[in-house]
Amino acid sequence: LDAGAAAAAAAAMDGKVKPLGSLGELERLAARVAGIQGTAAPHVGCPALVVCAADHGVAASGVSAYPQEVTGLMLQGFASGTAAVGVLARQAGARLVVADLGVLTPPQVAPGQNEVLDRRVRAGTASSLEGEAMTLAEAQAAVAHGIGLADLLVDGGADLVGLGEMGIGSTTTASALTAALLERDPARVTGPGTGVTGEAMAAKVAAVDAILRRHEGARGTWDVLARMGGLEVAALAGVVLGCAARRVPVLLDGFITTTAALVASRLAPASVDSMIAGHLSPEPGHAVLLDVLGLDPLLRLGMRLGEGSGAALAIPVVRSAVALLAEMGSFADLGLAEERPTA
Amino acid sequence: LDAGAAAAAAAAMDGKVKPLGSLGELERLAARVAGIQGTAAPHVGCPALVVCAADHGVAASGVSAYPQEVTGLMLQGFASGTAAVGVLARQAGARLVVADLGVLTPPQVAPGQNEVLDRRVRAGTASSLEGEAMTLAEAQAAVAHGIGLADLLVDGGADLVGLGEMGIGSTTTASALTAALLERDPARVTGPGTGVTGEAMAAKVAAVDAILRRHEGARGTWDVLARMGGLEVAALAGVVLGCAARRVPVLLDGFITTTAALVASRLAPASVDSMIAGHLSPEPGHAVLLDVLGLDPLLRLGMRLGEGSGAALAIPVVRSAVALLAEMGSFADLGLAEERPTA
Numbered sequence: 208l209d210a211g212a213a214a215a216a217a218a219a220m221d222g223k224v225k226p227l228g229s230l231g232e233l234e235r236l237a238a239r240v241a242g243i244q245g246t247a248a249p250h251v252g253c254p255a256l257v258v259c260a261a262d263h264g265v266a267a268s269g270v271s272a273y274p275q276e277v278t279g280l281m282l283q284g285f286a287s288g289t290a291a292v293g294v295l296a297r298q299a300g301a302r303l304v305v306a307d308l309g310v311l312t313p314p315q316v317a318p319g320q321n322e323v324l325d326r327r328v329r330a331g332t333a334s335s336l337e338g339e340a341m342t343l344a345e346a347q348a349a350v351a352h353g354i355g356l357a358d359l360l361v362d363g364g365a366d367l368v369g370l371g372e373m374g375i376g377s378t379t380t381a382s383a384l385t386a387a388l389l390e391r392d393p394a395r396v397t398g399p400g401t402g403v404t405g406e407a408m409a410a411k412v413a414a415v416d417a418i419l420r421r422h423e424g425a426r427g428t429w430d431v432l433a434r435m436g437g438l439e440v441a442a443l444a445g446v447v448l449g450c451a452a453r454r455v456p457v458l459l460d461g462f463i464t465t466t467a468a469l470v471a472s473r474l475a476p477a478s479v480d481s482m483i484a485g486h487l488s489p490e491p492g493h494a495v496l497l498d499v500l501g502l503d504p505l506l507r508l509g510m511r512l513g514e515g516s517g518a519a520l521a522i523p524v525v526r527s528a529v530a531l532l533a534e535m536g537s538f539a540d541l542g543l544a545e546e547r548p549t550a
Numbered sequence: 551l552d553a554g555a556a557a558a559a560a561a562a563m564d565g566k567v568k569p570l571g572s573l574g575e576l577e578r579l580a581a582r583v584a585g586i587q588g589t590a591a592p593h594v595g596c597p598a599l600v601v602c603a604a605d606h607g608v609a610a611s612g613v614s615a616y617p618q619e620v621t622g623l624m625l626q627g628f629a630s631g632t633a634a635v636g637v638l639a640r641q642a643g644a645r646l647v648v649a650d651l652g653v654l655t656p657p658q659v660a661p662g663q664n665e666v667l668d669r670r671v672r673a674g675t676a677s678s679l680e681g682e683a684m685t686l687a688e689a690q691a692a693v694a695h696g697i698g699l700a701d702l703l704v705d706g707g708a709d710l711v712g713l714g715e716m717g718i719g720s721t722t723t724a725s726a727l728t729a730a731l732l733e734r735d736p737a738r739v740t741g742p743g744t745g746v747t748g749e750a751m752a753a754k755v756a757a758v759d760a761i762l763r764r765h766e767g768a769r770g771t772w773d774v775l776a777r778m779g780g781l782e783v784a785a786l787a788g789v790v791l792g793c794a795a796r797r798v799p800v801l802l803d804g805f806i807t808t809t810a811a812l813v814a815s816r817l818a819p820a821s822v823d824s825m826i827a828g829h830l831s832p833e834p835g836h837a838v839l840l841d842v843l844g845l846d847p848l849l850r851l852g853m854r855l856g857e858g859s860g861a862a863l864a865i866p867v868v869r870s871a872v873a874l875l876a877e878m879g880s881f882a883d884l885g886l887a888e889e890r891p892t893a
Contacts, residue, residue: 226744231852289879401569509574523866536632
C-alpha cells in the first residue's frame with residue numbers, strides 16, 4: 208500500500224465541500240484505492256469481473272443440493288449472458304471474463320456468445336474425502352493460470368478486478384480450507400451453501416470434518432490447497448496475486464473467493480493490501496475470513512449465490528467513491544479555506 | 551401495494567436459475583418494486599433524484615457547525631455539478647432536479663449550469679424556538695410544491711424517485727419533528743448532524759427540547775409541521791405523496807428525508823407502501839424512523855451528508871434487482887423445471 212498516495216487522497220477528500228468525514232466508508236474506500244493504485248488520483252474507468260469455474264470431486268458425496276452437472280450448465284448461462292453475474296456485470300458496466308479451470312462437462316459455447324476461456328488443468332478435482340484433490344503441480348498450474356488471467360485483464364486496461372466463481376461442492380471445499388488454514392472447528396465455518404438443511408447439513412459438516420482428519424498431515428499452504436482443492440480457488444488466489452503485483456484493487460465476492468484471498472495472503476502476505484471486500488455472505492465462514500483478513504464488507508444484502516454477484520454490486524460503490532474524490536469541488540476552489548466546522 | 555404483482559414477481563424470481571432465495575434482499579426488492587408499480591415486470595429505466603432546499607430559522611441559534619449562508623452556497627454547487635449529489639447522480643445515471651423551497655440567499659445560476667427550480671414559499675422559516683416556523687398555508691403550499699415536483703418527474707418518465715435535501719439547521723428541525731410525532735425523548739433522536747460535538751451537542755439537544763416545550767400545544771401532523779418546519783421537509787413529504795399516487799417507488803436518503811416520509815405516512819398511511827430505504831445514516835433518529843416505518847435500509851455506509859447521497863448510491867442496487875428479474879434465465883427456459891434443491 209502506498210501510504211503517501213492514500214494520505215494525499217484522504218487529505219484531498221477532507222478538503223471537499225462537505226462536513227469532515229460525512230461520506231463515511233466512501234472516504235476510506237477512495238483512500239484505499241489510491242493506496243493500492245499508488246496514486247493520489249485513483250481511477251475506476253475499466254472494471255472487470257473474472258469468474259473461475261471448476262468441479263469438486265467431493266460433490267459426489269452429496270454435500271450439495273445440486274448434482275455436479277450443474278457446474279457446466281451454469282457455464283452455459285455465463286456464455287449466453289442469462290446468469291445472474293451476466294446481468295449484474297452489464298448493470299455495473301464491467302467486462303466479464305469467464306474461465307474454465309476444470310469443469311466435468313465443458314460448456315458448448317455458440318458463436319456470438321461470451322467466450323469461456325479454456326484454462327483447464329484437469330476434469331474436476333478428485334474427492335478430498337478419499338485422497339488428494341489434485342497434485343501440487345496441478346495446484347501450481349491453476350495458480351499460474353490465475354496470475355495469467357490477472358495479467359490478461361490488466362493488460363486489457365482493467366483498473367479494478369472483481370472475483371467470481373462457480374463449482375458445485377465449492378462451499379464444502381472452502382469450509383475445509385478455512386478450517387484447516389485457520390485451525391477452526393468445521394461446524395463454525397460450514398454453512399448451507401446452495402441450500403442444504405437438516406440432516407444434509409449435518410452430513411456436510413461431517414464431510415468437512417472427515418476431510419480435515421483425512422489430511423491432518425498436510426503441511427503448509429500449498430499442501431493444504433492441493434489436498435483439499437479446488438481448481439477455481441487456486442486460480443482465484445492467483446488472480447489476487449497477479450492483481451496485487453500489478454497494483455490493481457481486487458474486489459472480493461463471497462465465501463469462496465475470500466477463501467482464495469486467504470490462500471493468496473498466506474502465499475504473499477502483502478497481497479491483503481490490494482483487497483476490498485464487496486459483500487458479506489450469510490455463509491458463516493465468510494465473516495470469519497474477513498475478520499482474519501481485516502476487511503470490512505461494503506454491502507450486506509444477504510446474497511449467497513456467488514458467481515461474483517456481490518463483487519458486481521459493489522463496483523458502483525467503489526467507482527462512486529473514486530468519482531467523488533475526482534469530481535467534487537473543494538473549499539479551496541471556492542476560496543473558502545476557513546469554511547470548516549469549528550465545533 | 552399490488553399484492554398480486556408482487557407475488558407474481560416473487561414467483562418469477564423463484565424460477566430463475568439459482569438456489570431459492572440466494573439473491574437475498576434483491577429478491578424482496580424486485581418484488582416490492584413490482585408491487586409499487588403494479589406490474590409483474592417492474593422497470594427502473596429512468597431514475598431521478600429530487601433535492602429540496604430551504605433555510606431554517608432555528609439555525610440562527612447555533613445548532614449547526616455551519617452558518618445559514620452555506621445553504622445557498624451549496625445550491626451553487628448543485629447548480630455547477632460539483633457537489634457530492636451531482637457526482638453521485640451522474641454515477642447512477644439519474645436525472646438530478648433541484649428545487650429551492652426557500653433559502654435565505656437564492657443561488658446565482660449561470661447559463662449552462664443545472665437549473666434550480668424556483669419553488670420558494672418564503673425566505674427560510676422563522677425560528678421554531680420563538681414561534682411558528684411557518685403558517686399552515688405555507689406548509690400546505692410547500693407540500694403542494696412537492697406533489698407538483700413528483701408529477702413533473704413522473705410526467706418526464708421517472709420510474710424511480712430518490713429524495714435529497716439541503717438546509718443548514720435541518721437535523722435540529724428533523725429531530726424536533728421526530729420527537730414530537732413519535733413522542734420520543736429528544737436526546738434519543740438528536741445527533742451530531744454536520745458535526746457538532748461536546749457542549750454544542752448538549753446545546754442542540756436543549757434546543758430540540760425547547761422547541762418541543764414551546765409547541766406542546768401542537769395538535770395533529772399539519773400543526774406540528776407548520777410550527778417546527780421545515781419548508782424542504784414539507785415539500786419532500788409532498789414528493790412522497792405525489793409519487794405514491796403515481797405508483798412510483800420513492801427511495802429515501804437519510805434522517806431528513808425519512809422525517810419527511812414519516813410526515814407523509816401520517817397524512818396518507820398507504821404512502822409507506824411506496825417507500826424504499828436507501829441508506830442508514832448514523833444520525834440516531836434515522837434508525838428510529840425506519841423502524842417505525844417498517845423499512846430496512848439497503849446500504850449502511852456510515853454517510854451523514856444528506857443531499858440525496860445515500861439514495862443515489864442505492865439506485866444501482868434497485869436497478870440491478872429489477873434487471874435480474876427481467877433478464878435472468880429461468881429453469882423453465884432450460885426445460886429443467888425439476889432442477890431444484892431437494893434437501
